[in-house]
Amino acid sequence: MDLRYSPDDLAFRDTTRRWFEANVPTAELKTLAEKREWHRTLFAAGFVGMGWPREYGGQAASALRQAVVADEMARVNAPATINGLGIGIVGPTIIHHGTEAQKQRYLKKILAADELWCQLYSEPNAGSDLASLKTRAEDKGDHFEVNGQKIWTSYGAISDWGLLLARSDTAVAKHRGISCFLINIHQPGVDVRPLKQVTGNQEFCEVFMTGARVEKSDLVGRLGQGWEIAQTTLSYERGGNSLARVTRYASAFHALVKAARGLRRAGQPLIDDPLVRAKLGRIYAELEVQRYASLRVLSALDKGEGPGAASSITKLSYSEFEKRYFELALEILGPYGQVTAGLPDALSTRVSASSGHGETWAYAYLWSRAGTIYSGSSEIQKNVIGERVLGLPKETRADRVK
């Protein structure tokens, strides 16, 4: 056991820190062009697609170094890269399962954010039971025709392309009839509509596909291999954001302490109230535990030990913590925690929520409800942990009899 960074990693962290301190945008990036420009600046500096193999424009960087970069970005509240799903999910999927022609056609444009990507997985009736998805992809001889609806599509509104899961065979068991495609969003058969969430923001979209066209050459892997491909892509990104997430939690914590000093109740600053102190201490302890657990996962990844199903432990742990965190924060702040405009100075610090946006406490609290649903709900994570980590027997399921 040795939790020190190696001299090389330390030097890398220091260089990275200096770069971000010198280059982080001072004003909020508003337009797509500005965000794309920032992405390209990051790419030119070597901070985009770091984990990709060298032959496809990456650096084969270790999980730890990727985590360090994300962490340094969080430290200075740097805006995220604009093509997160392209870099984190789509690119690795094409690298692992794509044809040479697909690699040539798509990868460079993903790295440079020339083309932005979204993921077309969830459907209104296929959430936790993703494999029951109904969107059809029919072989029309020279192309596939896609009909169906997707939902919870992050970045749908700005995307050029989508990584699509659709049913190509209705005659076989549901997991085996799914294929993976690359679909051009800019065509008459694809309609993208923003979806407003409880936060009031529109981070997601609904995507309607009616007679949409997918080229034969844009099938990824084999017909019917889609489910298997989706399973592997889900694990590409685990760990890379873990330190950054904790850094955001910590910077929100310091904003919370500042607020607790500035707000008074019953004749004293909140920070002097033992009940408030107990809650703050609980939050910080849990936040540190998240950090230690992240280091443990990163050190295993660095040794080439894939987290596998154990990544479900990380996801379940942080997303459930995040809910407790912001529940306690809003208990401490009282009604001020719910205010979205007109906040007193003590509360004016923007909170760095896990969505990556600088926002109000109210937003962070509402957003914390998303984490235990997206990318596999807590219940699905517990099933995975129970079956694949603990080896508990599978439940009897109606759809297993097929």
Add this chain to the structure above:
Amino acid sequence: MDFAFDADQQLLKNAARSFLDERCTSAVVRGLWDDPRGESEAMWKDMAQLGWLGLSLPETYGGSALGMVETAILLDEMGRAAYPGPYLPTVLAAHAIAAAGTAAQKNRWLPAIATGGARATIALADADLSWDPAATTTRAEKTGAGWRLSGVKQFVAWAHVADALLVPARTPDGLTLFIVEPAAGGLALKPLTSIDLGTRWTSITLDGVTVGADAVLGAPGTAELLLGDLLRRGAVAAAAEMLGAARRCLDMSVGYAKVREQFGQPIGSFQAIRHKCAEMLVSVENSHAAVYYAAWALDAKADDAALAASVAKSYVSEAARHVCGEAIQVHGGIGFTWEYDLHLYMKRAKALEPMYGDADWHRELILRRVA
């Protein structure tokens, strides 16, 4: 950056598991419940032979000069076995003597402890049960030849078998640690029986206990920093033992859920049980990260070592209680019987929960450090 145990640490863990599986079975643990000493002399000697008692002591005194990570590995395994005996307080007291003792004190106690010839403990909590060394109310007055100590110490672990009691007391020079031997006049020990029969606590009354000038550990007035360090080590050590108890409860629950059938299927196939086990695993793995991060930070003298000790103690205290309690729920009625072993581990974790500062106290320490 490597969070995994190195080869030597893994060997130590494996050796501890084999030894305790063989020598510290639940039958042995249960057999010691009615024993007045409550521990096995033979097991203690064997632990000395294995090098466990001198694990973190300097080599010149018969130790192996290993660190808190290795100590935590052993305590983790001891928690798993609900080992009954004075291991934790003895190594804590030995650390204090090694850190602050005079040459004579080290020569007197450390080889004896390393070879299994002596046991020791520390009386950290006074009558009001504060874990803050600054709140010490026990007093020591100078006499012609030495000191006279008066006060009450509560919940002292394994004092009834200790050859050396480390007693913090307030003196005109400041907080001072004294080594008090059980034969000293004016010392009254009263055993407390609690739910964990493998944990032995004692109330100690010091009614003008006289000790020589050489009973002062190091120099008078120098104990404050040392006591802070001992509390942190005690907190991490207790967390390690709670972790072992919790993991044992989880393992037993998972094993039981695979074979126990109701409604015609193993109960582990029901989400109500499977999800509980998954939550227990998250608590256990997080506890593992917290314990070994804190142990490593103490060894490395990291800037956040004190913070990490409080994080570990506050987190694991609640996590272990939760896991052990849920284990009983997973088992149902059988888990609530005296014959079934779950309560050995559940009670051990519970016994350690208030020791070296409870979760609330450590959360307050955390907040003082970061806010």
